[in-house]
Amino acid sequence: MDDNQSWVQIKVGCAARDVDAVSGVMSMVDNGLMIEDNSDLDDLIKHGMYGELVDESLLSADRTRAAVSVFIPAERSPAESERFIRERLDAIGVDYRLECVGVREEDWADSWKQYYKPIRTGKRLVIVPVWESYDAQPGEVTVLMDPGMAFGTGTHETTRLCAGFVEEYTSPGCSVLDVGCGSGILAIAAAKLGAGPCFACDIDPVAVRVAKENVALNGTDNVTCAVSDLLKQAEKRQGGYDLIVANIVADIIIRLAPDVGTYLAEGGTFVVSGIITERKDEVLSVLRGCGFSVIGGREENGWYAAALKR
Numbered sequence: 001m002d003d004n005q006s007w008v009q010i011k012v013g014c015a016a017r018d019v020d021a022v023s024g025v026m027s028m029v030d031n032g033l034m035i036e037d038n039s040d041l042d043d044l045i046k047h048g049m050y051g052e053l054v055d056e057s058l059l060s061a062d063r064t065r066a067a068v069s070v071f072i073p074a075e076r077s078p079a080e081s082e083r084f085i086r087e088r089l090d091a092i093g094v095d096y097r098l099e100c101v102g103v104r105e106e107d108w109a110d111s112w113k114q115y116y117k118p119i120r121t122g123k124r125l126v127i128v129p130v131w132e133s134y135d136a137q138p139g140e141v142t143v144l145m146d147p148g149m150a151f152g153t154g155t156h157e158t159t160r161l162c163a164g165f166v167e168e169y170t171s172p173g174c175s176v177l178d179v180g181c182g183s184g185i186l187a188i189a190a191a192k193l194g195a196g197p198c199f200a201c202d203i204d205p206v207a208v209r210v211a212k213e214n215v216a217l218n219g220t221d222n223v224t225c226a227v228s229d230l231l232k233q234a235e236k237r238q239g240g241y242d243l244i245v246a247n248i249v250a251d252i253i254i255r256l257a258p259d260v261g262t263y264l265a266e267g268g269t270f271v272v273s274g275i276i277t278e279r280k281d282e283v284l285s286v287l288r289g290c291g292f293s294v295i296g297g298r299e300e301n302g303w304y305a306a307a308l309k310r
Contacts, residue, residue, distance in 0.1 A: 006074035008102040010082055011067055018094050019066040025088040025249065028158075028276055028303075029081045030070045037066040074102070084156065087182065088249050091203055121160045122167035125189055130217060141192050144217050145185055146210075161298050161305035162247040162273035163189055168296075169269045169307060170195050174242035177201075177234060177263060179256065184211030184225060186245050191220035195243070199235045201228035231259050240265035247273040247305075250283050257290045261310055269295070273305035280304040 010029075014022045019037050026033055072078035082100060089096050118128045128134045130146040166189050170176070173196040178187040181200035188211075191198050200223055202208050211225040228234050230252070242265050246253055253272050264270055270292060275283050277299055284294060284306065292308040299305075 006102070007071045008074055008078035008100055009069050009071050010078065010085060011069040011099050011101065012085065012089070013065065013067045013097040013099075014094060016064050016066045018096075019068060021092060021094055021251075022066075022068045022089065022096065024251070025085060025092070026068050026070045028088070028249065028274070029084060030072065032071065034069040034071075035066070036068075080156065087204060087207065091180065091248065091252060119160070121163035121189075125163055125167045125193065127163070127185065127189075141189075143185065143189050143192055145183060145214060146217060157300045157303040158247055158274045158305065159185060161300055161303060162186055162245055162271060164298065165269075165271040165273075165296065165305060165307045166190050166243070166245060167193060169243055169271065171242070172196075175237055175240075175265070177237075177241040177244045179228075179230060179234070179244065179246045179260075180248040180252070181211050181225065182207050182247070184214045184223065186247060187211070187223045187225075188214055188218050188220050190243065190245075191223050192218065196222060197237070198223040199237075199241075200225045201234050203227065203229050230256055231263060234263065236263070240268060242268045243271070244268065245271040245273075249274045250276065250279040253283055254286045257286050257292075261291060264310060267309070270308045270310075271305065272308070273303070275304045275306075277302050277304050 012022050012026065016037055019035065023033055023035060072081050078100065086098060118126055118132055118134045120126050124139055124141045126136065126140050126142050128142050128144055130144050134142060136142050163186060166186050170190045170193040172194045176187060176190040176195045176198040178200040181187055181202045184200050187198040187200035200211055205227050208225050208227050215223045215225060224235065226233060240263055244260060244264055246256055260270060287308060291310045294306050295309050296307040297304065
């Protein structure tokens with residue numbers, strides 16, 4: 001770590017039993033994790049691995065609690081990473097406490113906006129923050145975004161990869177299902193690219209509220225947003241959806257895999273993102289076991305996204 005650089009520490013406290021799940025989510029932000037876990041300390045002391053060099057504070061530490069920290073360079077929009085971590089931990093149902101160190105709390109709410117500029121995510125699609133002005137070039141399709149407290153600005157690799165596939169596989173009038181919609185960016189992008197009815201759902205009511213606001217901002221009345229735990233409350237459609245997108249995490253995609261086929265139209269496309277490359281083979285193995293085959297895969301900075309068909 002460069003001592004001359006300004007960093008923000010995002011620290012998540014959790015039960016020791018959840019440290020692997022928390023580490024998995026936070027490793028999607030950065031692989032350089034600091035893990036504080038004393039649950040195995042007694043066994044290590046018992047087997048002499050520490051000798052007599054055990055600090056008194058460790059001996060009195062709570063063995064049932066752990067913490068995982070990631071350090072984000074201040075210029076890399078730590079608030080975006082914080083929202084990503086919160087959304088993913090909420091999605092998998094982990095009880096946690098998150099704190100940020102290194103930036104004044106009163107500046108935190110709006111500090112991330114300086115990092116969020118118009119960004120091209122495909123050949124034609126450009127994501128534009130609502131507070132920025134942008135002159136669209138001929139042929140470009142712009143999506144206005146005010147992400148609020150929902151993940152999905154287009155700056156993260158997972159969203160960019162997924163949006164690229166959305167542009168590729170959205171056809172005029174096609175139906176779209178966005179599972180784990182966050183800010184609504186992908187469903188809205190599909191609608192702006194010419195899709196027909198789009199249904200966007202998320203487990204987080206705040207994300208759904210933000211998505212609805214972004215739908216109104218873009219005038220995409222064909223996008224419906226609702227709260228749903230994966231597909232449980234998702235709107236069923238006669239004949240299925242032509243395009244289903246899931247920009248979530250590996251564990252949730254694995255949970256989703258056995259059921260998503262019943263929502264997919266014959267010949268439809270299933271796009272997945274939010275997968276760290278180390279877990280790509282595991283996720284694809286599960287998807288193949290559920291009858292899917294990969295028709296396209298892309299990687300960027302340790303992230304993987306794929307388009308699949310049954």
